[in-house]
Amino acid sequence: MITNFSVKYNELLEDARIEAKAFIANTCTGLEPEEMFHYIWTASTQILPALEVQVVIDSNDKLHISTGSSGYVDFRTNPVGIKLPIKCWIHTHPFGSAYFSGTDWSTVNTWQPIMLEAYVLGGENHYGHWNNTNAHELRILEKDGSIRVQEQFRILKGEERGTLRLVRGEEE
Numbered sequence: 001m002i003t004n005f006s007v008k009y010n011e012l013l014e015d016a017r018i019e020a021k022a023f024i025a026n027t028c029t030g031l032e033p034e035e036m037f038h039y040i041w042t043a044s045t046q047i048l049p050a051l052e053v054q055v056v057i058d059s060n061d062k063l064h065i066s067t068g069s070s071g072y073v074d075f076r077t078n079p080v081g082i083k084l085p086i087k088c089w090i091h092t093h094p095f096g097s098a099y100f101s102g103t104d105w106s107t108v109n110t111w112q113p114i115m116l117e118a119y120v121l122g123g124e125n126h127y128g129h130w131n132n133t134n135a136h137e138l139r140i141l142e143k144d145g146s147i148r149v150q151e152q153f154r155i156l157k158g159e160e161r162g163t164l165r166l167v168r169g170e171e172e
Contacts, residue, residue: 013049017067020047024055024065033057033088033119041121044092054091058083070094072103086115098122100130100138105152108135 020043028036036055044053052073056064064079073091089111093099098120100108108118108130117131120138128140128150138150 016048017051020044020053020067021065023047024053025063028055028063030061033090033117036090037119037121037127038124040090041092041124044094044121048094050094052092052094054089056082056086057088057090059085059087061087084114086111087117089115089118090121091119092121096123096126098126098128098140099150100128100152108132109152 023043024036024039027039040053040055044051048067050070052068052071054066054068054073054075056079058064060083062081062083064075064082066073066075066079068074089107091104099122100120104118104120108115112132112135115132117129119130120128122128123143125145126141126143128138130138136152138152140148140150142148
């Protein structure tokens, strides 16, 4: 049974999603990706209750913004009018860790031919950067200022006796 509390919560959450999208659109239009980080992080963790946010910047510098759950974000409907190639995809991990999940790697692998770069935000001054010229690496700026590299590895099933081996990226 849906309670009045559940209905009210969903209404408030939808209002916050609208506010977060408007906040990003009003503060980030015309900025370079790294200049947007603070505003996107604020929308994800202060306007919204720690929900993922993504911003796709198309080749006309138009922002396509969506909000998700605490651990996943996508476009509920296909973004209308997106102009390829994609200049940049920025998304948040509001739980405070900048890295690419399996879903994130799948996303950049799918869009790599038509996406120039991507960022994952894990907090203020803590983010990962990916670009399509070094597509199997995410360079992560840690909270202490150090740089860590996350590499993508796939596990392939071997032909003999079901052995497994790690393979970097798409190489075999």
